Amino acid sequence: MESNKPDVGERALNKMAEVAISSQLDEVENIDIAISTDPVKLVQGKVDSVAISGQGLVMKQDLRMETLEVNIVQSCSLASFFIGSTTSRPC
Structure with a gap:
């Protein structure tokens, strides 16, 4: 098994994020x-x-x-990334 493949937890988190962002948009092709x-x-x-x-x-x-296309490669707070929290460390 490759080490850079997402595990079950990461795949579930990815899917939840996709659903959350898609629900905020009027239309999403992909x-x-x-x-x-x-x-x-x-x-x-x-x-x-x-x-x-x-x-x-x-x-x-x-x-x-x-x-x-957005790529962020550093440790950051989920709240600051997805909702723009000013109290968390920004990405």
């Missing part, structure tokens, strides 16, 4: 999220890296993003 972390950091709300790739993202009914 979205893939890869979150890398370990259980201790996850309990603290921290991750090692986040990669988001999406196509055909529509928000506010008329604002369309044809392609989105």
